[in-house]
Amino acid sequence: MERQRKALINGVLGTHRAQGVIEAVSPTGRGVVAQLPAASAEDLGPAVAAAREAFESGIWRRMSARDRGRRMRRLAELIDANRAELAELEALDTGKAKSYTAANDIEIAIEALDYLADQTRRISGHVSVLAPDHIHHTLVQPVGVVAELLPWNGPIWTGVQRLAPVLAPRCSPLIKTPHPRSPTLSRDRESVGGGRIPARG
Known part of the structure; x- marks a missing residue:
């Protein structure tokens, strides 16, 4: 099952200096299951810049809650459609049984996206009347780029479980896989949209 993987920066596979x-x-x-690019610190700058550019462009943070939720559900559907392959990769990557990763790890990822897709409509500010002539208004704003450093023992379910609450409030994610020998997430990104949040349908 050995495969050549590529780095993913700004939605493009192979744009790295590895x-x-x-x-x-x-x-x-089972020996070597994938070959991964030996990315370096020089790749971090372009990755952060791409995430910041995506945030500043407003493509995601200005999108309506309804459309963000739809795209997150579509991502959940794509993970479900690729469940067998992703479960096998998660098993190879972590040493867990494939039956376990299919029923637990992949399911947790899907449930996280489904749940947070609903929460996109519930993220709102708060208004308090402190006095007859004094109103306090709290406005919730996305913080920007959020980095995710994933653990080794479940890169798919932990990755998506942390990705969903970054996407729901309109932030831009930057994901670092748990260790340089982890093939699972690289294939996960290829299988479920090439690193981009898919459109509905």
Whole structure:
């Protein structure tokens, strides 16, 4: 099952300055399951800049709650459609049984997106009347780029479980996989939209 993977920056596979590859060895004893680009610190700047540009462009943060929710549900549908392959990759990556990753890890990821898709409509400010002539208004605003550093023991479910609450309040995510030998998320991104939040339908 050995495959060549590419770095994903700004929705484009292969736009990196990596020199050489890193072999991903599965803890299941199945040997090398993927070859990953040996990305360097030089790749971090363009990745952060791309996330910041995406945020400032307003493509996501100015989108209506309804449309954000629809796209998050579509992402959940794509993960579900690729459940078998993603469960196998999660099993290879972590050493868990495939039956477990399919029923638990992948399901948690789907449920997180479904739940937070509903919450997009519930994120709002708060108005308090402190006195007859004094009204206090709190406005909820997205903070910008949010970095995610994932643990090793479940990159799909932990990744998506942390991605969903970043997307729901209109922030832009920047994801660092748990360790340089993790092939799961690279394939996850290829399978479910090439690193972009899919349109509905």
